[in-house]
Amino acid sequence: MRHSHRLVRSGLAPLAAAALAVGVAGCGSGSDGSSSAGSAGSAISAKRCAENKAAGKITYLSGYQFQSSVSILEYIAAAKLGYFKDLCLTVDLKPGSGDTAQNTKLLAGGQATVSAISEQDLIQAQANGIDIKGISSYSNAGLDILMTNKDITDLTQLDGKVVGHKGYVPATVEAMLVKAGVKWDSLKLVKEGYDPSVLPRKQGGLEALTGFVSNEPNQLKAAGKDVTVWKPVDYKIPSSIGAMAVNPAFAKAHPHAVEDVLRAALHAYEYCSSSEAHITECVGYAAKLSGPTYDKKLNATIWKTETQVVKENPTPGQPMGGIDTDNVGQLVDMLHQFKIVPSSVTAAKATGWFDTSFVKGIYSGDKLVWPAP
Secondary structure (H helix, E strand, C coil): CCCCCCCCCCCCCHHHHHHHCCCCCCCCEECCCCCCCCCCCCCCCHHHHHHHHHCCEEEEECCEECCCCCCCHHHHHHHHCCHHHHCCCEEEEECEECCHHHHHHHHHCCCCCEEECCHHHHHHHHHCCCCCEEEECCECCCCEEEEECCCCCCHHHHCCCEEEECCCCCHHHHHHHHHCCCCHHHCEEEECCCCHHHCCCCHHHEEEEEEECCCHHHHHHHCCCCCEEECHHHHCCCCCECCEEECHHHHHHCHHHHHHHHHHHHHHHHHHHCCHHHHHHHHHHHHHHHCCCCCHHHHHHHHHHHHHHHHHCECCCCCCCCCCHHHHHHHHHHHHHCCCCCCCCCHHHHHCCECCHHHHCCEECCEECCCCC
16 A cells, blocks of 8 residues: 555644643543533433443543644533533543544544544544544545645646655645646655745745645745645545544444534534634633643634635535535545555445444434433
């Protein structure tokens, strides 16, 4: 198999990333402590409350630290606003390092219960024998993008040019370039650090740089540097945002607890998206967990950017959080195209690695049911 296309988030400023680089054993924040509002069981029936209590401690592992991304900020907010407590759930928040491969292993091994794992990374994990179950996704768009300076007006102008990446070129960006007619083998691929200003400076002849739609373009804009952002979704390349996965044994033993974790998070997503004041409040919770180096302004912009992408690209025919199984099939095709997963991984097989019932169970039509039954 070829390069693994593993996720490495650039996220916060490098200094903050270094200060926060703790693994799953790092600073947890349980929603059962005095840090959260809400009163236990106030939004759930006594019977279901007892079920959720019996599920025990649920460990939530983020994708990258406590960055204010979708699939992270709403879980922090659900803990701090007391929504987990309202549903009789004990949820412990742990910051992920940005290494998706590590997250999938911790999830499969039971050290984490739920974690932010993209649909593509879940398919790759399962292809490598790591058993985890996909339970929700916000969008078929993705966060991976390519940035160029303004003099590039057509992607084919990159033929023969230097393209920077964070350790690999994401499959979705590669697929976009190939679809746009770029001669892939002509590109000079170089690994860059986490400072996006190398692009406007054209350091080492750099003409393009991979990044995340909510991160580097916002950093560059704040520094007065304007770049062109090329999005795979505009080329109909499949991806996902805000996708969540669960430990399968836990999901089988405690299906209602899994439903209610999603219910609380989606309820918090609505809250954190509803006004500027709520965005500031929710980002403040993440900042408190992260320490003094946390860039609140950048993180508020990250949240606004990502929720806007979700709003513009909802999963078709699904309520918020619903999985589009057609997208799973398209991801498999893309992963075959770049020989990232073997041909034995079929669309039908991959679809079985996702369970749409948890999200279906928390909606009445397209309205999230709150309180819980």
